[in-house]
Amino acid sequence: MRGRVGVVVVVGLGAIAPAATAGVVSINVWEARLNFGLLADGGSGATPSQGPVTLSPGDHELDWQQTDGLAFASASAEYTLVLDQTATSLTFAIDLRTSAAADVGDSPAYAFERGVAESFLDVALVDLTVLQPALLVVSGATFGGFAPGSHLLGHGDYTLDLRGPLARAWVDVGSGQTAADGAELSAGFRITAVPAPATAACLLLVGARPPRRR
Numbered sequence: 001m002r003g004r005v006g007v008v009v010v011v012g013l014g015a016i017a018p019a020a021t022a023g024v025v026s027i028n029v030w031e032a033r034l035n036f037g038l039l040a041d042g043g044s045g046a047t048p049s050q051g052p053v054t055l056s057p058g059d060h061e062l063d064w065q066q067t068d069g070l071a072f073a074s075a076s077a078e079y080t081l082v083l084d085q086t087a088t089s090l091t092f093a094i095d096l097r098t099s100a101a102a103d104v105g106d107s108p109a110y111a112f113e114r115g116v117a118e119s120f121l122d123v124a125l126v127d128l129t130v131l132q133p134a135l136l137v138v139s140g141a142t143f144g145g146f147a148p149g150s151h152l153l154g155h156g157d158y159t160l161d162l163r164g165p166l167a168r169a170w171v172d173v174g175s176g177q178t179a180a181d182g183a184e185l186s187a188g189f190r191i192t193a194v195p196a197p198a199t200a201a202c203l204l205l206v207g208a209r210p211p212r213r214r
Contacts, residue, residue, distance in 0.1 A: 024089065024131060025128050028129060034055055034077055034096075034120070034121055035053070035164070036053070036064055038066040040066040041068055042110065042113050043113060061076070061078050064076070069105075071113050071114060072115060073117040079096040090128070093189075094124055094162075096167050096186075097183075097184050100117035100119055100182075102117050104176065105175070106176035112174075114172075120168035121164045123162065125160070126159075127158075127159045128157070130153045130157075131155060132193060132194075134152075135191070136190075136191050138188075143161060144159050167184055
């Protein structure tokens with residue numbers, strides 16, 4: 001079910017314009033992508049329906065369905081994506097709920113009826129340049145090697161990303177079966193400027209050396 005075949009939506013990078021060079025952070029490029037897959041085969045050998053789908057800031061609800069004779073499959077996703085930047089901070093966060101369900105009837109005419117559905121986060125990525133000492137606070141999941149908690153960032157380029165499948169809802173049923181599944185993810189990070197005199201104290205607060213830049 002993980003193959004990238006069928007209907008494909010091309011993912012565009014840089015869905016937000018790069019930030020001005022003034023400030024704590026300059027965004028080079030960002031993307032967020034959800035994937036889904038459906039197969040409702042009631043005896044005709046149906047073609048799978050698959051993603052990916054590009055996510056955008058705001059509150060959104062997505063739903064996909066496929067029916068073929070005796071078989072029905074559906075997948076959905078509800079998400080809130082926040083990308084907020086000011087001269088002194090950058091906030092990125094995603095709250096995602098996925099679901100998958102399938103129902104397959106039973107007919108002696110078809111021995112291999114099947115219903116498959118899945119929905120999951122494929123990737124969420126922010127590639128950026130830190131322009132001055134900054135404090136990174138991560139919550140919910142590890143972004144690009146930075147575990148939940150506080151980290152001091154020096155000037156340089158960083159890629160803060162989540163790599164899926166995450167929050168995967170998945171079902172696979174045969175003749176005369178029904179199933180449903182659901183999953184959730186809540187994760188994000190915030191970068192704020194650290195005044196130069198406070199950098200040393202901030203290092204002690206974090207309790208670690210600045211992480212290696214890529």
